[in-house]
Amino acid sequence: MSHFADPQLVIRPARMADAAILRDLHLVTFREHAEREARFAMRPFLDPFLADLAAPPAPLRQILSMRRRSVLVAEVSGRVAGYLAATDTIPPFRSSSVFINDISIAPNWRRRGIGTALLRAAEARAAAQGHRFAATGVWPRNAASLAMFEAAGYRFRTTRGGFRAGHRMLAPATA
Numbered sequence: 001m002s003h004f005a006d007p008q009l010v011i012r013p014a015r016m017a018d019a020a021i022l023r024d025l026h027l028v029t030f031r032e033h034a035e036r037e038a039r040f041a042m043r044p045f046l047d048p049f050l051a052d053l054a055a056p057p058a059p060l061r062q063i064l065s066m067r068r069r070s071v072l073v074a075e076v077s078g079r080v081a082g083y084l085a086a087t088d089t090i091p092p093f094r095s096s097s098v099f100i101n102d103i104s105i106a107p108n109w110r111r112r113g114i115g116t117a118l119l120r121a122a123e124a125r126a127a128a129q130g131h132r133f134a135a136t137g138v139w140p141r142n143a144a145s146l147a148m149f150e151a152a153g154y155r156f157r158t159t160r161g162g163f164r165a166g167h168r169m170l171a172p173a174t175a
């Protein structure tokens with residue numbers, strides 16, 4: 001399948017107006033996880049990210065919680081095609097990293113480079129904030145996700161229970 005001609009694709013921070021479509025997409029991919037993974041028992045977790053869009057926590061509260069949530073949206077010709085939800089850990093209490101909590105592309109937009117574009121945008125944002133690595137977790141039977149992260153340079157190890165934990169060092173941002 002051909003990859004995107006860039007002008008159609010816009011990566012931007014999520015807005016409150018996106019909440020309903022992002023929640024729907026989250027539930028679509030949760031159903032896919034549940035169909036694939038016999039032991040899948042996670043509950044949908046996007047709502048706290050959406051709540052932070054509605055009322056961003058004060059900086060002191062972010063520091064005390066040692067994390068900051070963010071959501072990026074991929075838009076194609078003005079329509080939401082996918083999103084990426086991430087959590088920055090805030091040093092000095094935690095190592096300087098971004099954790100990719102969720103990445104989801106609408107089924108009819110997959111395999112066109114949008115997931116990778118979201119990932120690269122999240123990494124660039126993290127590097128600009130001084131983070132040194134990006135990490136994620138993937139269910140073991142999620143071949144598409146593992147393939148995308150591996151193609152993007154992530155190295156995976158299998159944790160106890162079979163879950164796959166991946167990470168990639170980030171190049172320092174250039175000024």
Ligand SMILES: CC(C)(COP(=O)(O)OP(=O)(O)OC[C@H]1O[C@@H](n2cnc3c(N)ncnc32)[C@H](O)[C@@H]1OP(=O)(O)O)[C@@H](O)C(=O)NCCC(=O)NCCS
Binds near residue numbers: 032102109138148
């Ligand atoms: C995983 C996911 C985000 C990938 O997004 P995407 O936009 O389709 O990925 P890309 O087009 O950027 O793919 C980049 C590369 O990853 C690999 N890849 C992606 N999907 C693949 C698949 N289904 N099978 C094999 N390789 C795949 C390929 O190497 C691909 O490059 P190519 O198309 O040039 O061969 C998407 O399949 C998705 O939303 N899945 C459901 C939600 C999900 O499982 N999220 C991950 C939670 S951990």
